[in-house]
Amino acid sequence: MEIKKIAFIGTGVMGASVVKHLLDSNHEVTVYTRTKEKARSLIEAGAAWGDTVGATVKDAELIFTMVGYPVDVEEIYFGEGGIFSIGKAGQILIDMTTSSPALAVQIANAADELQMAAIDAPVSGGDIGAKNGTLSIMCGGKEEIFNAITPILSIFGNQIVYQGLAGSGQHAKMCNQIAIAMNMIGVCESLTYAEKAGLDPEIVLKSISSGAAGSWSLSNLAPRMLNGDFEPGFYVKHFLKDINIALTEAEAMQLSLPGLRLAREMYEQLVEKGFGEKGTQVLYKNY
Numbered sequence: 191m192e193i194k195k196i197a198f199i200g201t202g203v204m205g206a207s208v209v210k211h212l213l214d215s216n217h218e219v220t221v222y223t224r225t226k227e228k229a230r231s232l233i234e235a236g237a238a239w240g241d242t243v244g245a246t247v248k249d250a251e252l253i254f255t256m257v258g259y260p261v262d263v264e265e266i267y268f269g270e271g272g273i274f275s276i277g278k279a280g281q282i283l284i285d286m287t288t289s290s291p292a293l294a295v296q297i298a299n300a301a302d303e304l305q306m307a308a309i310d311a312p313v314s315g316g317d318i319g320a321k322n323g324t325l326s327i328m329c330g331g332k333e334e335i336f337n338a339i340t341p342i343l344s345i346f347g348n349q350i351v352y353q354g355l356a357g358s359g360q361h362a363k364m365c366n367q368i369a370i371a372m373n374m375i376g377v378c379e380s381l382t383y384a385e386k387a388g389l390d391p392e393i394v395l396k397s398i399s400s401g402a403a404g405s406w407s408l409s410n411l412a413p414r415m416l417n418g419d420f421e422p423g424f425y426v427k428h429f430l431k432d433i434n435i436a437l438t439e440a441e442a443m444q445l446s447l448p449g450l451r452l453a454r455e456m457y458e459q460l461v462e463k464g465f466g467e468k469g470t471q472v473l474y475k476n477y
Contacts, residue, residue: 193217193251193252193282193339193342194217194218194251195217195218195220195249195250195251195252196212196217196218196219196220196250196251196252196253196254196342197219197220197221197222197240197246197247197250197252197253197254198212198219198220198221198222198237198246198253198254198256199221199222199223199243199246199247199253199254199255199256199257199266200222200223200254200255200256200257200258200262200287201221201223201228201229201232201256202223202228202256202257202258203317203320203422203423203424203425204256204313204316204317204320204325204424205223205254205256205286205320206228206229206231206232206320207317207320207321207346208254208256208286208320208325208346209221209232209237210232210235211323211345211346212342212345212346213232213235213236213237215345217342218238219232219236219237219238220237220238220239220240220245220246220247220249220250221233221237221238221239221240221246222239222240222241222242222243222245222246226239242271243266243271243272243273243276244271244275244276247273247276247277247281248276248278250281251280251281251282252281252282252284252339252342253273253277253281253282253283253284254284254285254286255267255273255283255284255285255286255287256285256286256287257287258287258428258431259287259289259428259431260287260289260290260293260435262287263285263287263289263293263297264293267283267285267297267300268300274300274301274304277304277306278306279304279305279306280305280306281306281307282306282307282308282309282335282338282339283297283301283306283307283308283309284308284309284311284339285297285308285309285310285311285312286311286312286313286327287312288312288360288363288367288428288431288432288435289310289312289360289435290360290435290438290439291310291330291357291358291360291361291364291439292357293360294308294310294330294356294357294359294360295356295357297310297356298310298331298356298357299356307331307332307335308331308356309329309330309331309332309335309336309339309359310329310330310331310356310357310358310359310360311327311328311329311330311343311359312327312328312359312360312362312363313325313326313327313328313347314326314328314363314366315406316410316423316424317422317423317424318410318423320346323345323346323347323348324347324348324349325346325347325348325349326347326348326349326350326351326366327343327347327349327350327351328351328353328358328359328360328362328363328366329343329350329351329352329353329358329359330353330354330355330356330357330358330359330360330361330362331355331356331359332355332356333352336352361439363432364432364435364436364439367429367432367433367436368436368447368450370407370429370470371429371433371449371450371453371457372449372450372453373405373407373408374407374411374453374470374471374473375452375453375456375473376403377405377407377408377411377412377415378415378473378474378476378477379477380394380398380403381394381395381412381415381416381474382474382477391416392413392416395408395412395413395416399412410423411423411469411470411471412471414469414471415471415474419471420465420468420469420471420472420474420475421468421469422467422468422469423469423470423471424469424470425466425467425468425469425470426457426460426461426465426466426467426468426469426470426472427461427466427467429457429470430454430457430458430461430466433450433453433454433457434454436450437450437451437454456473456476457470457473459476460472460473460475460476463475
C-alpha cells in the first residue's frame, strides 16, 4: 500500500519530530494543533496547515493522532466536527496517544461501522527516540491493517510490534509505563545513595549503566538528573495520567500493583509542587 497524503493531529514534543521524519521521507503532511504557532517550524519545513480537524483530515489516506489525554482523543474522534463526523471510507486511523484500552476499542468499532480502519499505536522512547526515529511502537487492531502501515511506522520507529486486537497496543503501553515507574524510583534512589556515600555519581553511573542494572532511564535520564536538566522529554502530568490509566485497568482485572501506587503518590507530589510541566526525571527532586 503506497500512502502519500497524511494528516497529523497533535504536534507536541514527540509529534513534531514524527512529522519531520514523515516530511523527510517525501510524504505530504497536513498538521493541526490547538496553537498554530507550535506548528510553525513544521509549516516552514513543508507541512500544510489545517485550520480545523476536518480541514486537516479531509484528503488524507492516513490520519495520525498524538495528543495529551483520553478526553482529547474522544473529542477529536467523536466530537462535533471530529474525525468520525467527516471522515471517509478507506481512511486508516492511527492513535499514538497513550490512552485507555477501552477507548481504543470504541474507536476501532466506530471505524469499522464507517468502513474505515483504526490502530492503537502508543509509543515509547521519549523525545530522544522521536528525534532519532527509533521509537518503540506497540500496535493493536486488525493484523492486515498493521501489516499495511508498518512501512510508514518504520520511518520513525525501529521496534514495531503487533500486540493483538484493538486495545492491545494500549495494554502493552501500560506494561511499559509500569516498568518505567518502578525503574525511575530505582534510578533516583541509586544516585542519591551514591551521593550520600561520598561517591561521584557520574562515575558510579558509568559502572552501573553497563551492568545488570542498565536501563533506558539510567542511560538517558540519569545524566539529565545529574546536570539539573528537568526539561520535558515526557511530561510529569502525562506520566501521571498513564499511571492512573494503568491502575484503573489493574483494578478492573482485580490486580494489585502496590509499587505503582507508590509511584503515583510520588508523581502526585511533583504536580503539587508545580512540576507537572517538567520531564519525568524531575522525580530526582523528591530526594
